[in-house]
Amino acid sequence: MRFAPGARRFAVPAFAAAAVLAPFAFPLAVVALAVGGFVAWFFRDPDRQPSGPGVVSPADGHVSVVREEGDQLRVGVFMNVTDVHVNRAPFDGRVERVTHRPGAHRPAFSKESERNERVDVDVATDEGPAELSLIAGAFARRIHPYVAGGDDIERAQRIGHIDFGSRADVLLPPAYDREDLLVEEGDSVRAGESILAAQER
Template sequence: MRFAPGARRFAIPAFAAAAVLAVVAPPLGVVALAVGGFVAWFFRDPERRPSGPGVVSPADGRVSVVREEGEQVRVGVFMNVTDVHVNRAPLSGRVERVTHRSGAHRPAFSKDSERNERVDIDVATAEGPAEVSLIAGAFARRIHPYVEAGADLTRAQRIGHIDFGSRADVLLPPSYDREDLLVAEGDTVRAGESILAVVDR
């Protein structure tokens, strides 16, 4: 099983504590072992392949946002604690900018999350400009983008992860509209696999 970067930073101290506590306080050792196991499981990074043509989901979770913003459509996916938190490129293209914006840490499913800490990845695609936003939640404190300006992206490629949180949005290219969406609010999707939208399907 592959794990996202950062798993060792959290899991190793828990496993080390479990080894010590197993001798001096066995019940606490069991708790520490369970914590280490949960952390390793949380940072799991399974292989994924798109299930068809079109825009793939940037995250595992539930579609929590579908709205029009000018000439573009935004689709947001809320990740709960049981979801894989490695994020994927919705489209192939070239990264133009990666911008970090400080902010609050409100629950990622709330309207207030628009003011949360985030990393915006602007991507030039064959279908026009797109943007992927990695948004921190109430418990997330670090966003880890894997890409930088000038990088070429392949659809479903790993582009980052968020420690213990939250939400990933894609602002679709202007060539997509609501009629091209294959998902609605409340639908469950998988990063790099589920198709969010297709033009001329």
């Protein structure tokens, strides 16, 4: 099983504590072992392949936002604690810039989360400008992008993860409209696999 970067930083101390506590505080050792196991499971990073042509989901979870922004559509995916938290590129393109924006840490499913800490990845695609946003939540404190300005990215490529949170948005290229959407709010999706939008060719 592959794990996202950072898993060792959280899991190893818990496993070490379990080993130290085992001889004289077995119940606490079991708790530490469970914490380490949960952290390792939380940072799991399974292989994924797109299920068809089109824009793939950047995250595991449920679609929480579908709205128009000017001539583009935004689709947001909320990740709960049971979801894989490695994020994927929704499309092929070139990263123009990666911008970290400090902010609050409100629950990622609330309207106030628009002011949360985030990392915006601006991407130039063959279908026009697009953006991927990794948004922190109430418990998430670290956003880890794997890409930088000037990088070429491929659809479904791993592009980052958020420690213990929270939401990933994709601002679709202007070539996509509502008729191209294949999801609606409440739908369950998988990063790098589920298709959010597709155009007939």
